[in-house]
Amino acid sequence: MSAHVNTLLDRMAEALRRQPALQRGEPALVGIHTGGVWVAQRLQQRLGLETPLGQLDISFYRDDFSRIGVHPQVKPSSIPFGVEDRPIILVDDVLFTGRTIRAAMNEIFDYGRPASITLAVLVERAGRELPIQAQVVGEHLELAPEQRVKLRGPDPLHLEIVQLEGTR
Known part of the structure; x- marks a missing residue:
């Protein structure tokens, strides 16, 4: 399915080039750890953007943090550019409930107030719990x-559909 992922990435890059918000100012990509970072890396190459890639680990911004506690693989976030008044392309692998995106936007605003945030996702599925939509x-x-849906990677990237345990 890695050829399929490459086709999806090509489609996304073409759609991003047409986004009006990205035609003003110097856009920067921010990927959500882990799969969103992998997707953002590929999009950055396809778009030829020179601004370093931002990476978010939204673990501490989750609305269920007090219930699940610290995950042992928490990685630091890194935004190596100024966010203020810059168009941001927020990238994730799967948009499902919208809660991850809400947490990522909260973290981005801790770095500054972007000119805009364009959400780009590799896969969108039904099940939204928050009013969040990808452009x-x-x-x-x-x-x-x-x-x-699971994105496996980083090289090559491929999508899998998995069945939750105990639901057969």
């Missing part, structure tokens, strides 16, 4: 509630 989507998938 750029590689693919829309209809899945059963007990199914999840």
Whole structure:
């Protein structure tokens, strides 16, 4: 399925080039750890952007942080550019409930007030719990509630549909 992911990335890069907000100012990509960073790296290459890639680990911004505690693989966030008045392309691998994106936007605003945030996701599926919509989507998938999409990588990237344990 890695060829399929490359096709989706090409489609996303083309759609991003047409985004009006990105035609003003110098856009910067910010990927959400882990899969979103992998997708953002590929998009940055395709778009030829020279601004260093930003990376977010939204663990401390999650609305369920007090219930799940610190995950042992928490990585530091890195935004190696000024966010203030800059168009940001926020990238994730899968948009499902919208809670990860909400947490990522909260963290971005801790770095400054961007001119705009354009959300780009490799896969979008039904199940939104928050009113969040991506402007750029590689693919829309209809899945059963007990199914999840996993992006495996980093090289090559490939998508898998997995069944949650105990739901067969």
